[in-house]
Amino acid sequence: MxxxxxxxxxxxxxxxxxxxxxxxxxxxxxxxxxxxxxxxxxxxxxxxxxxxxxxxxxxxxxxxxxxxxxxxxxxxxxxxxxxxxxxxxxxxxxxxxxxxxxxxxxxxxxxxxxxxxxxxxxxxxxxxxxxxxxxxxxxxxxxxxxxxxxxxxxxxxxxxxxxxxxxxxxxxxxxxxxxxLKKDVTGFIANRLQTALMREAFHLLNEGVASAEDIDKAITAGPGFRWAFSGPLEIADFGGLDTWQRVFDNVAPELAESKEAPVIIRERVKQNKLGTKSGEGIFSYEEATVIRKLRERDRQFIQLWKVKRENKSRKRS
Ligand SMILES: NC(=O)c1ccc[n+]([C@@H]2O[C@H](COP(=O)([O-])OP(=O)(O)OC[C@H]3O[C@@H](n4cnc5c(N)ncnc54)[C@H](O)[C@@H]3O)[C@@H](O)[C@H]2O)c1
Missing domain, CATH: 3.40.50.720 (NAD(P)-binding Rossmann-like Domain)
Structure with missing residues (x-):
């Protein structure tokens, strides 16, 4: 034990x-x-x-x-x-x-x-x-x-x-x-999925498709909102695999394919713009803001965690 x-x-x-x-x-x-x-x-x-x-x-x-x-x-x-x-x-x-x-x-x-x-x-x-x-x-x-x-x-x-x-x-x-996992693969599952998404986010930013704030919002107010409760494979089932077949056929050829870190990341790293730890990355930060943001993030995570825990115990009872 x-x-x-x-x-x-x-x-x-x-x-x-x-x-x-x-x-x-x-x-x-x-x-x-x-x-x-x-x-x-x-x-x-x-x-x-x-x-x-x-x-x-x-x-x-x-x-x-x-x-x-x-x-x-x-x-x-x-x-x-x-x-x-x-x-x-x-x-x-x-x-x-x-x-x-x-x-x-x-x-x-x-x-x-x-x-x-x-x-x-x-x-x-x-x-x-x-x-x-x-x-x-x-x-x-x-x-x-x-x-x-x-x-x-x-x-x-x-x-x-x-x-x-x-x-x-x-x-x-x-x-x-x-x-x-059933296989010993690099990046396991979650970081592979996350990296695929990040590659496209940086590609969209590089192409000037939207502001950095709006690209982030496209996730937090969109797919991210449901991802805490529905995974991508179930989402495909609920949307309809016929619909997703068309989405893939139309969108997949347009997606970023790079095998290395995005240009924007490489450039920022060269300039020592590493994100919160250096005060600037994609956005700019003051130390006090970072601490406040982390607290606020954790507050929201605790609320989400409580909802998930209640869902789990409701399913069990
Ligand atoms: N940071 C993340 O988001 C994250 C997420 C998942 C997994 N990981 C993995 O977790 C591990 C730790 O990452 P981290 O971000 O906490 O690193 P970190 O640099 O914040 O902490 C590492 C700590 O290990 C200590 N240390 C170094 N050698 C040691 C030794 N021989 N014995 C005892 N302590 C020693 C250092 O003093 C330091 O405090 C890494 O393998 C990392 O890849 C990190």
């Missing part, structure tokens, strides 16, 4: 993961090589949980319980030695991940599951230098990890069935909506 969780890497993803598991009732050790990152994570989790209380998603008592369930530990051995489920959320550099797997060997319990939150590496690559392949799995969460329900699961043929089973049970227990 999974009781103790260890999260390695307390950055953007690791902090959200620690929060998600703690709110789900687990005891969590959050580890990082950087003390500063651990301090930042602690503050982030505190602010996030306060927002959940403000939005009446959890009670003050649940918040206090979650806060007390997380231990911030700079020593790797102490963080993982009694963990049943370990999630690595360190930077997307294969050598770093391999080095960590080597370090974990001998430190972790013989039956502990090791999940990687990689967003790009196939599991076949990860296990090349992992001494515990049969207990390894990819569990790809989405940012903000404490709010987005999807987790993409990728197993290797060496991964034991019970590892997949236990991982799924754990994820359901903390309210996630996992999917298990």
């Amino acid at each position: 999974v009781e103790k969780i260890a999260i390695i890497g307390s950055g953007v993803m690791g902090s959200g993961l620690a929060q998600a598991f703690a709110v789900g009732g687990y005891s969590v050790s959050l580890n990082d090589v950087s003390e500063q990152s651990l301090r930042k994570a602690k503050k982030m989790i505190l602010d996030n949980l306060a927002l959940h209380v403000e939005q009446e998603d959890i009670s003050e008592k649940q918040k206090q319980h979650a806060l007390a369930s997380i231990t911030y530990i700079a020593n790797l051995e102490t963080a993982v030695c009694d963990a049943d489920f370990i999630v690595e959320a360190i930077p997307e550099v294969i050598e770093l991940k391999w080095a960590l797997f080597q370090q974990l060997n001998g430190l972790i319990k013989p039956e502990a599951i090791v999940a990687s939150n990689t967003s790009t590496f196939p599991i076949s690559r990860l296990i090349e230098k992992a001494p515990f392949a049969e207990r390894m799995i990819i569990a790809h969460f989405f940012n903000p990890a404490h709010l987005v329900p999807l987790v993409e699961i990728v197993r290797h043929q060496q991964t034991k069935d019970e590892v997949v089973q236990k991982t799924l049970e754990l994820l359901y227990h903390i309210g996630k909506e996992p999917i298990v």
Whole structure:
């Protein structure tokens, strides 16, 4: 039975993961090589949980319980030695991940599951230098990890069935909506779909078809509005496959086909216009606006999360 969780890497993803598991009732050790990152994570989790209380998603008592369930530990051995489920959320550099797997060997319990939150590496690559392949799995969460329900699961043929089973049970227990891929493909499912959409969005912007604001609105007020509840394949069925056949035949030949990052992205990156982190990307940002926008985004996600959770419990009853 999974009781103790260890999260390695307390950055953007690791902090959200620690929060998600703690709110789900687990005891969590959050580890990082950087003390500063651990301090930042602690503050982030505190602010996030306060927002959940403000939005009446959890009670003050649940918040206090979650806060007390997380231990911030700079020593790797102490963080993982009694963990049943370990999630690595360190930077997307294969050598770093391999080095960590080597370090974990001998430190972790013989039956502990090791999940990687990689967003790009196939599991076949990860296990090349992992001494515990049969207990390894990819569990790809989405940012903000404490709010987005999807987790993409990728197993290797060496991964034991019970590892997949236990991982799924754990994820359901903390309210996630996992999917298990049947093939080990680059970008998994969600990022492939997202990249296809982004390629077209940047193409439309480059062609001057509409303003950046309106291209975004075409999604948030349009397809995005229904995507939280209907996937593209079901949408095709409801629209009629005959209609979608005509849409594809007319529109597909006009779509962007580039095999590399869009020109607009390349140009902005060259000018160090990286988005919110540098104050300018497609839009311009002031630091205070970014924080306000993130809070507002999370407030809306919490409301959506509550609607989804209520739908799920209505379906069950
Ligand atoms: N940011 C996203 O939107 C996102 C979404 C899904 C998956 N991911 C994946 O999650 C992983 C982490 O991404 P992130 O955005 O949280 O990165 P991040 O840079 O915000 O955080 C990584 C943290 O790992 C720490 N770290 C580095 N080496 C370490 C080690 N050996 N032991 C312990 N801690 C170590 C760093 O100090 C840092 O705090 C990556 O594999 C990334 O591809 C990211």
